[in-house]
Amino acid sequence: xxxxxxxxxxxxxxxxxxxxxxxxxxxxxxxxxxxxxxxxxxxxxxxxxxxxxxxxxxxxxxxxxxxxxxxxxxxxxxxxxxxxxxxxxxxxxxxxxxxxxxxxxxxxxxxxxxxxxxxxxxxxxxxxxxxxxxxxxxxxxxxxxxxxxxxxxxxxxxxxxxxxxxxxxxxxxxxxxxxxxxxxxxxxxxxxxxxxxxxxxxxxxxxxxxxxxxxxxxxxxxxxxxxxxxxxxxxxxxxxxxxxxxxxxxxxxxxxxxxxxxxxxxxxxxxxxxxxxxxxxxxxxxxxxxxxxxxxxxxxxxxxxxxxxxxxxxxxxxxxxxxxxxxxxxxxxxxxxxxxxxxxxxxxxxxxxxxxxxxxxxxxxxxxxxxxxxxxxxxxxxx
Numbered sequence: 369x370x371x372x373x374x375x376x377x378x379x380x381x382x383x384x385x386x387x388x389x390x391x392x393x394x395x396x397x398x399x400x401x402x403x404x405x406x407x408x409x410x411x412x413x414x415x416x417x418x419x420x421x422x423x424x425x426x427x428x429x430x431x432x433x434x435x436x437x438x439x440x441x442x443x444x445x446x447x448x449x450x451x452x453x454x455x456x457x458x459x460x461x462x463x464x465x466x467x468x469x470x471x472x473x474x475x476x477x478x479x480x481x482x483x484x485x486x487x488x489x490x491x492x493x494x495x496x497x498x499x500x501x502x503x504x505x506x507x508x509x510x511x512x513x514x515x516x517x518x519x520x521x522x523x524x525x526x527x528x529x530x531x532x533x534x535x536x537x538x539x540x541x542x543x544x545x546x547x548x549x550x551x552x553x554x555x556x557x558x559x560x561x562x563x564x565x566x567x568x569x570x571x572x573x574x575x576x577x578x579x580x581x582x583x584x585x586x587x588x589x590x591x592x593x594x595x596x597x598x599x600x601x602x603x604x605x606x607x608x609x610x611x612x613x614x615x616x617x618x619x620x621x622x623x624x625x626x627x628x629x630x631x632x633x634x635x636x637x638x639x640x641x642x643x644x645x646x647x648x649x650x651x652x653x654x655x656x657x658x659x660x661x662x663x664x665x666x667x668x669x670x671x672x673x674x675x676x677x678x679x680x681x682x683x684x685x686x687x688x689x690x691x692x693x694x695x696x697x698x699x700x701x702x703x704x705x706x707x708x709x710x711x712x713x714x715x716x717x718x719x720x721x722x723x724x725x726x727x728x729x730x731x732x733x734x735x736x737x738x739x740x741x742x743x744x745x746x747x748x749x750x751x
Contacts, residue, residue, distance in 0.1 A: 372397040372427045372577055373415050375507075376515065376533035379433045383497050390505065393533035400574060407534065412505075428507060429577060431515040432584060434537045436494050439516040439544040439582070441484040453477045456485035464489055472589065476517075476581045484521075488514040488582050495589050508591070512584040513576070516544030519564065520572040527556050530564035532573075539564075676703040676727065676747045683721035689714050693742065703747040708740045715743045722747060 376393040390412065395405035404410070415428070440463075442456040457475045464471055472495050476486045502509065515532045519539040522528040528539040529547055536547040540555070552561060585591060635652035642648075642655035649655035677695070680703065684690050693706035709715050712733065722729045728748040736742045 370399060370427065372429060373411060374573075374577065375411055375428070375430045375509075377430050377432050377498050377512070378501065380436050380494055380497055383501060397574065397577065400578075402570065402574070415507075428509045429511050429513060429580065430498075430502070430507075430509045431513055431518070431533060432488075432490065432494075432498065433546075434514065434516040434532070434535050434544060435546045437488050437490045437514040437516065437584070439486055439488050439514050441486050441521075441542050443484050445482045448481055449477045449479070449483075452481070452483075452485045456487045460487040460489055466491065472584065472587065474582055474584055474586050486517050486581050488517065488584065490584065492588070495584065499589070509585070511580050513580045514544075514582055514584065517581050518573050518576045519544055519569070522562070522564075525559050527552075527559055527561045528564040529561055530569045531566070532569070673697040673703070676701070679722060679725050679727060680705060680718075680747060683718045683725075686721060687714050687717045690718055701748065705745050705747070706742060707745060708736055708742050710740060712741045715741060719743075719745070 374395050374397065378392055390409040391407070392409075392411070393405075393407050394411035396403050396411075415426075440460060442452075442459050444452040444455050447455060453475045457473055460473055460475070461468060461471075464473070470491055470493070472490050472492050474488050478485055498512065515535060516537050516539070518532060519528055519530050519537050521541055522539055529552075530537055530539065537544055538547045538552055538555070538561070543555075638652035639649060639655050642659060645659065647655055647658045649658055677697070684692070684707075687709075689711075690707055690709045693708050695703070695705045697703050707715055707718060715731070715733070719729050719731055730746045732744045734742050734744070
């Protein structure tokens with residue numbers, strides 16, 4: 369639910385710089401219904417009390433006294449709302465007596481063309497005093513609205529007089545100001561001054577709170593935007609980060625488990641296949657070694673002479689000038705040979721070709737008696 373606390377700012381006459389009164393008029397509105405009000409410092413407790421229900425939103429709106437912020441309405445029937453607001457500011461500035469640099473002038477924008485434009489005029493000194501009062505009490509309002517703008521327009525040929533906070537405000541068709549018993553009859557000019565019903569005034573106030581016609585927190589007094597992080601968003605971000613880290617760790621762990629499981633199944637299949645061939649081995653590596661040994665003894669398999677020898681002859685065919693001096697083969701599949709060539713580069717080509725085919729090659733170079741380059745080479749039969 370939405371909860372709005374409305375505070376009436378103290379008049380400038382009550383603020384002397386050191387004295388910051390807390391006894392002011394206030395009311396609390398929950399979902400469009402006034403639930404509490406007073407003319408004291410009870411707003412402190414009301415502001416600290418959370419709104420009823422869940423998912424609530426607190427909002428603070430303060431009303432500037434009409435004694436310090438008179439309001440006047442200007443009419444520009446043929447102008448668009450933005451044009452009417454600009455023209456109203458110019459007209460209001462013409463009627464002001466103070467220096468323009470000292471004045472804080474705010475014009476509202478009518479919702480439709482042809483409607484009256486409210487303009488409020490106060491001073492920067494007044495805004496500074498009220499902001500100091502708000503800061504003293506740790507308050508950051510959503511808007512500062514002139515109290516006079518809350519009074520609805522009167523009936524034709526009449527003037528309203530209404531109690532708003534601690535002020536009695538007179539509302540004409542063009543102005544809203546603090547009542548003065550001596551000046552009111554002169555301003556009325558024969559028109560009837562009629563008290564506005566309190567219930568009607570309250571309804572008008574509640575309607576104005578939903579969309580304030582004016583906000584003095586504009587121009588030089590517009591609050592600077594503060595970047596903040598929503599605690600709920602931060603909490604969800606932390607949870608997502610933890611989940612991301614957990615998933616990132618789980619993926620390689622699952623892959624490692626699956627790889628280990630697949631490896632064990634493959635090893636078991638190798639051991640089973642070797643057992644069918646009459647080879648008893650504790651694991652796949654031992655079974656493979658035993659099968660290779662038996663194949664080599666029978667003249668076949670990767671340990672046989674033909675496997676590394678064919679790789680050697682293939683490499684020599686690609687390098688003319690290399691001759692074979694000696695060749696021997698061991699049962700573990702190792703091939704030992706001596707190669708001769710006019711240049712060391714020719715021998716290196718053969719070695720690189722064997723390595724490119726996946727064989728492990730070691731070589732011991734030496735110079736031959738006939739000036740040729742000789743290399744004693746050992747080639748592992750299993751790549």
